Amino acid sequence: MAKTVFKRPKSLKENIFHYCPGCGHSIVHRLVAEVIDEMDIRGITIGVPPAGCAVLAYNYFDVDMIEAPHGRGPAMASAIKRTLPDLVVFSYQGDGDLAAIGIAESFHAANRGENITVIFINNAVYGMTGGQMAPTTLLNQRTTTSPAGRNATLDGYPVKVSEIFSQLRGSTYIERCMVNSPAGVNKTKKAIKKAFQCQVDGLGFSMVEILSLCPTNWKMTSIDSCKWMDEVMSKEFPPGVFKDNIAAAKKTVEAT
Amino acid sequence: MNKVLMSGNNIIAEAAIRAGCRFYAGYPITPQNELTEYMAEHMRKADGGVFIQSESEIAAINMIAGASATGVRVMTSSSGPGISLKQEGISSMAACELPGIIVNIMRGGPGLGNILPSQGDYFQATRGGGHGDYRTIVYAPGTCQELADLTMDAFDLADKYRTPVMILADGMMGQMMEPVIFKKPKPRQYSEKFMLRGAGTGKSKFIRGLLLDPIDSEEHNWKLARKYDVITKNETLHEEHNIEDAQMVIVAYGTAARIAKGAIKRLRDQGMKVGLFRPITLWPFPELKLRALSSKIKNFLVFEMSTGQMLDDVRLALQGYANIEFHGRPGGAVPTPAELANVIARLCDKNN
Numbered sequence: 001m002a003k004t005v006f007k008r009p010k011s012l013k014e015n016i017f018h019y020c021p022g023c024g025h026s027i028v029h030r031l032v033a034e035v036i037d038e039m040d041i042r043g044i045t046i047g048v049p050p051a052g053c054a055v056l057a058y059n060y061f062d063v064d065m066i067e068a069p070h071g072r073g074p075a076m077a078s079a080i081k082r083t084l085p086d087l088v089v090f091s092y093q094g095d096g097d098l099a100a101i102g103i104a105e106s107f108h109a110a111n112r113g114e115n116i117t118v119i120f121i122n123n124a125v126y127g128m129t130g131g132q133m134a135p136t137t138l139l140n141q142r143t144t145t146s147p148a149g150r151n152a153t154l155d156g157y158p159v160k161v162s163e164i165f166s167q168l169r170g171s172t173y174i175e176r177c178m179v180n181s182p183a184g185v186n187k188t189k190k191a192i193k194k195a196f197q198c199q200v201d202g203l204g205f206s207m208v209e210i211l212s213l214c215p216t217n218w219k220m221t222s223i224d225s226c227k228w229m230d231e232v233m234s235k236e237f238p239p240g241v242f243k244d245n246i247a248a249a250k251k252t253v254e255a256t
Numbered sequence: 257m258n259k260v261l262m263s264g265n266n267i268i269a270e271a272a273i274r275a276g277c278r279f280y281a282g283y284p285i286t287p288q289n290e291l292t293e294y295m296a297e298h299m300r301k302a303d304g305g306v307f308i309q310s311e312s313e314i315a316a317i318n319m320i321a322g323a324s325a326t327g328v329r330v331m332t333s334s335s336g337p338g339i340s341l342k343q344e345g346i347s348s349m350a351a352c353e354l355p356g357i358i359v360n361i362m363r364g365g366p367g368l369g370n371i372l373p374s375q376g377d378y379f380q381a382t383r384g385g386g387h388g389d390y391r392t393i394v395y396a397p398g399t400c401q402e403l404a405d406l407t408m409d410a411f412d413l414a415d416k417y418r419t420p421v422m423i424l425a426d427g428m429m430g431q432m433m434e435p436v437i438f439k440k441p442k443p444r445q446y447s448e449k450f451m452l453r454g455a456g457t458g459k460s461k462f463i464r465g466l467l468l469d470p471i472d473s474e475e476h477n478w479k480l481a482r483k484y485d486v487i488t489k490n491e492t493l494h495e496e497h498n499i500e501d502a503q504m505v506i507v508a509y510g511t512a513a514r515i516a517k518g519a520i521k522r523l524r525d526q527g528m529k530v531g532l533f534r535p536i537t538l539w540p541f542p543e544l545k546l547r548a549l550s551s552k553i554k555n556f557l558v559f560e561m562s563t564g565q566m567l568d569d570v571r572l573a574l575q576g577y578a579n580i581e582f583h584g585r586p587g588g589a590v591p592t593p594a595e596l597a598n599v600i601a602r603l604c605d606k607n608n
Contacts, residue, residue, distance in 0.1 A: 043456040048322075058462035064452045066325045067464040068318065069348045075315040076322030080452075082306045083279060083326045087454050105318070108311035 009033035011042045013062045022222030024123065024212030025053055027179045029060050031189045032090070032119060035196055036063065045088040046080055048073040050097035053127040057092055071102020074109035077116045088199055090117040096126050099135040099159045106161075110205045113170030117195045118207040120161060123214040124233060131217035135159040138236050143217070158236055162209045166242035172204035174243040178211040178234060180226040187239075194246075203249040211237055259435040264403050264425065265290035267436055268359055271407035272331050273302050275441045277357070279323035279330040281308045281316040285338045286371040287427035288361035292333065304328075313338035317345030317358070324354040325463055327451030329411050329444070333359035335427075336377055337368060339385070346420050347386030350480070351465030355414035355446070357407070358392075359423045361430040364588030372588030373427035373511055378565035381424045382539040389477045391484045393421040393491065394538040396509040400434035402536070408441050415446045417487055424538060426561070428511040428590065484540075493536035494545055498524070502531030504555040504604060507546070507570050509535050511590070512559050518593025519600060528604055538566070543573040550577035555607060557581045559596060561589070579607075 008014065011033040017026040036042050042063055049057035051070035058065035068076045073091035081089040098106045098120050109116065125143055126132040132145040136158050140149035150158075162176045173195055177188035188210055195206035211233055215225045262270065269291045272280070280295040292309070299305040306323065310316040313334050320330035334342060339360045349356055362377045364370040381394045393413055395406040403425065410421040452461060467473035495513075498520055499505065508516040513534040523530045533549065533556075535542050550556075556578050558567045563586045570580060583599045585591045 042460075043458075044454040046326075046452055046454060055466055058464060062455075062460050064455050064460050065462040066322065066452055067352070067462070067466060068322075069344050072314065072318035072345070075310065075318040076325075078308065079279065079281065079306070079319035079322035080326055082308065083323045083328055084453060104311050105315050108315065112308075 009037045011036040011062050013060055015059050017060065018056060019053065020216040022213055022215035022225060023053070024179045024210065024214070025121065027185060028119065028121060028188070028210055028212065029057065031185070031192055032092070033061060034189065035193045038193070039196060039200065041088045041196070041200070044086065045090070046084075048077045048080070048089070048091040050091070050093045052094040052097050054092055054094065054121070055128070071097050071100070072105050073097065073102065074114070074116065074118060075105040078109050078112065078114040081114060081116050085115070088117075088196060090119060090196070092119045093121065094127070095122045095124065095134045095136040099161050107165070107168070110165045110207065111168045111170040113172070113204040115199055115202060115204055117199050119192065120207055120209045121212045122161070122209055122237065123212040124158070125214050125217045127214050127217055136237070138233065160237065162207070162242045165207060170205055171207070171243055172245045172249050173198045173206040174209070175241045176209040176211065176237060176239045178229055178239055180211070180213060180229040198246055201250065202253055203246055211239070259437055261433055261435050262400070263290060263431060263433045264400055265361065265430040266294045267400050267403045268333070268407050268423065269294035269298065271404045271438060272357065272411070273298055273305070274438055275329065275408040275411040276444055277329045277331050277411065278302060278304050279306045279320060279328050280332065281310045281319035282333050283310050283313045283316055283338060285335045287363055287430050288333050288335050288359065290430070291359065291361070313341040314344065317342040320356045321345055321349050321352070321354050324349070324356045325452045327446065327448065327453060331357040331359065333361065335361045335363045336365045339377060339380065343386035346392060347384070347388050347390060348465055349420045350390035350392065351388065352463050353418040354420070354463070355418050356420050357410050357414060357423065358420055360425070362424065362426040364586070370588045371427065373429075373561065373590055374586065374588050375426060375510060375512060375561040376565070376586055377424065378538065378560070378562060381422050382541070382569070390480060391539055393417070393419065393487060395421065395423050396536060396538050397423065397425055397429065398495070398510055398513045398534060398536070400432065401436050403429065404436045404438055406536075408439065412442055413491060415444065417483055418450065419483070424510070426511050488540040491537060492540045492542045492545070494542035495532075495534040495536060497532040497534065499531040499533070499549065501529050502553060503529045504557060504600065505531045505533050505549060505553050506557050506559050506600070507533045507535070507566070508559040509538060509566065512561050515591060515593050515596055516559055519596035522593060522597040523600055526601070528601065530600060535566070541569045541573065543569070546570065546573040547575065547577070550574050554578045555581070557583060557600060557603065559583045562586045
């Protein structure tokens, strides 16, 4: 009798990902779906996909979902969670969606301490529109709108969302991970699970920033992309736990 | 139910809560702040009520879209500049067929303009305002009693047609006090199949406006258009006042129509037979009713607190069958009934 060692998570639909080869989105989709399965929350979860490469996330996640206009996911997710506090609500956002056009909605959802989870994909580039400069594009990184490389004088600096949001008193749990190695993928899954658990326990705003691969727009092979993330990208965006107030938040919840 | 004396902004908020509105998000802007403040105090007391002071009007409209998707009745409110910001979300709600009420207490524009009553947002309200092929039902109340009644009706229409509905009033309507009676709201009819509340053990649902296949997208647009045709047929409202013997008819809505009624009283005291045609829905515009009048009345005067926006709809309705004059006071200037009466008296002299 053969033993099943690998199967599709129940919370992923049987559709083929439209993502490019080597893209990190499909890995993260799978991790989120596995966490939803393991926590047995498929039936009580609502997801909010972004505008960007993951705009079609509702074709993949087998949970209730509603599309948000570009950047507005956290505003929508806040309202859904406030209306249905017993549900698990997450928004899934890219770097343009979260750190550029939607920075106000994300920042204030975090600052209000909304009890939602944000899955933040940082790949340092606009993917769907064809490789333009993102708020998280590194200095000197070439994109179609920074053809000579990002220039601090003209274009400003990469936005460090986890560092900034961890300073907000409203946020509870913030971690940055990478999905360019098996160890990184495992770590990312643990962080996602911790973030969802933080929400289920009613402890407040959680966000996992995931450094994600975009070989197509980085114009690299998949292997070179994994190396570039280790050698360059993660130097600007160091992985780690930026905020973990879970224990303190638990005490406050228990006291009230 | 007894009569109560309340200001327009408070009336809208109270009527909304009575109609079962249980989610409100808004951002302060004059002259509608009393509405937001009333909601802050009273929404949280309502069973299951949620109030959020959002970081922007953009966030507010997307918050009500999210709450609407879960199946609760929702409202946001603002004034001109804030309504401009909400257009992204209104277009999205129309596309995703999410019911919700947007209140615009108009002020002088364009740009920041001023905080005085104006009717300069007619085009924005009736032409869609946001991008894409969609329509928004627009109510233009003319009295505080209508603010109460139409706010309640707006929730019913929004549910019935699964579309955003706008209440278009102005700073005068928002700030003034009149006695009102709150009617009993109708029981809500809205199917659970449109609500996103977690899939449970069943099939998951999604709500979206993105349709990448042009054939799917075209059909979605036609589906919306067919819905708008039904709304036009069934939901168009207007009032006729002193029309029977009128030789001239003023076409005006909201505050302008109130001023027109004052002018008509003065003119009739002087023996001039002037009436009023008041659209109550601005979209759908009561086009056929207005055109029907042109078989016996040949002189119309459009009066707006703008440079002439509804004027376009009156021209389209009358199709050249009657003469159309215009009097407008844009930018927050509010004329007196006497001023309007003088304008009309001069026109009547010219016509005779």
